[in-house]
Amino acid sequence: MIKIGILGSTGRVGSLLIDDLKDDKEAVLSCVHVLNKLEKILPENTVVTNDINVLFDESDVIIDFSIPVATEELLNAVVEGGKRKALVIATTGLNKHQQNLLLEASKLVPILYATNMSLGVAVLNKLVSLASKTLRDFDIEIVEQHHRHKVDAPSGTALTLAEYASNARDLNLDEVRISGRDGQIGARTKDEISVMALRGGDIVGRHTVGFYNDGEFLELNHTATARNTFSKGAIKVAKWIVRKDAHLYSINDALGL
Ligand SMILES: NC(=O)C1=CN([C@@H]2O[C@H](COP(=O)(O)OP(=O)(O)OC[C@H]3O[C@@H](n4cnc5c(N)ncnc54)[C@H](OP(=O)(O)O)[C@@H]3O)[C@@H](O)[C@H]2O)C=CC1
Numbered sequence: 636m637i638k639i640g641i642l643g644s645t646g647r648v649g650s651l652l653i654d655d656l657k658d659d660k661e662a663v664l665s666c667v668h669v670l671n672k673l674e675k676i677l678p679e680n681t682v683v684t685n686d687i688n689v690l691f692d693e694s695d696v697i698i699d700f701s702i703p704v705a706t707e708e709l710l711n712a713v714v715e716g717g718k719r720k721a722l723v724i725a726t727t728g729l730n731k732h733q734q735n736l737l738l739e740a741s742k743l744v745p746i747l748y749a750t751n752m753s754l755g756v757a758v759l760n761k762l763v764s765l766a767s768k769t770l771r772d773f774d775i776e777i778v779e780q781h782h783r784h785k786v787d788a789p790s791g792t793a794l795t796l797a798e799y800a801s802n803a804r805d806l807n808l809d810e811v812r813i814s815g816r817d818g819q820i821g822a823r824t825k826d827e828i829s830v831m832a833l834r835g836g837d838i839v840g841r842h843t844v845g846f847y848n849d850g851e852f853l854e855l856n857h858t859a860t861a862r863n864t865f866s867k868g869a870i871k872v873a874k875w876i877v878r879k880d881a882h883l884y885s886i887n888d889a890l891g892l
């Protein structure tokens with residue numbers, strides 16, 4: 636049985652990972668990292684810890700749905716602490732330093748980083764790449780919608796979609812991304828790619844990438860209707876990455892896309 640540890644086990648997605656692993660035939664929940672208090676009843680023998688080192692020692696692979704500072708601690712345990720276990724990282728909102736740390740750690744252990752663990756979004760990324768290239772004169776506008784509790788904006792998924800779009804057009808996303816419009820801002824420029832965030836209610840996650848031209852437009856939309864789409868996706872890729880060599884893998888690698 637593959638021993639899975641969770642960072643962020645008390646969170647919205649982390650607690651679903653605990654539920655999903657209960658009936659799994661190939662993997663078992665071995666350890667949960669708990670910062671404050673865990674309300675859930677755990678399977679017998681699950682180790683509960685607030686020490687990241689114990690999380691490593693008790694797991695074959697760690698799934699992370701937490702916050703960027705916690706992800707940073709996880710990655711530092713690899714880079715500075717000598718820990719060597721496979722990682723599935725789903726936490727979004729990583730800063731440049733944390734992204735570089737991710738790259739550094741992936742030279743030492745296998746890491747799968749995905750801003751969205753759903754199959755649908757993995758396919759959407761590819762469709763966006765195709766449409767951005769083919770519809771070269773169309774204006775690209777990305778809108779993401781999430782629940783009122785989400786703390787980072789825009790979503791990691793929306794930023795990844797924008798990267799697929801800008802890469803397909805040989806543009807530097809940092810130079811062309813627009814994150815808001817207000818006032819006398821002038822007409823839209825040709826290459827800009829806007830990424831706008833909407834927050835409210837209990838929306839699990841909705842991403843729309845629009846391609847707008849004179850006379851026609853195309854909108855590609857993905858809607859997650861259940862949060863366990865992400866927990867189930869993460870468990871699937873955890874099983875895939877556990878025996879891989881050190882490298883930074885994408886979800887496309889795991890899904891064979
Ligand atoms: N890639 C994907 O498919 C998806 C990614 N996400 C991302 O996953 C992350 C978590 O989302 P969600 O579950 O909704 O968030 P929650 O806020 O519900 O959960 C965050 C978890 O992180 C824990 N945590 C907070 N601070 C620390 C710390 N310093 N050290 C260790 N653990 C800590 C929290 O513990 P406590 O409860 O004690 O505060 C909690 O368990 C977000 O970045 C989100 O964007 C979400 C859905 C899908």
Ligand SMILES: O=C(O)C1=N[C@H](C(=O)O)C[C@H](O)C1
Nearest residue numbers: 727750751785790791792840
């Ligand atoms: O915080 C969330 O809820 C989600 N976060 C991820 C993101 O930032 O893209 C993925 C998903 O849309 C849900």
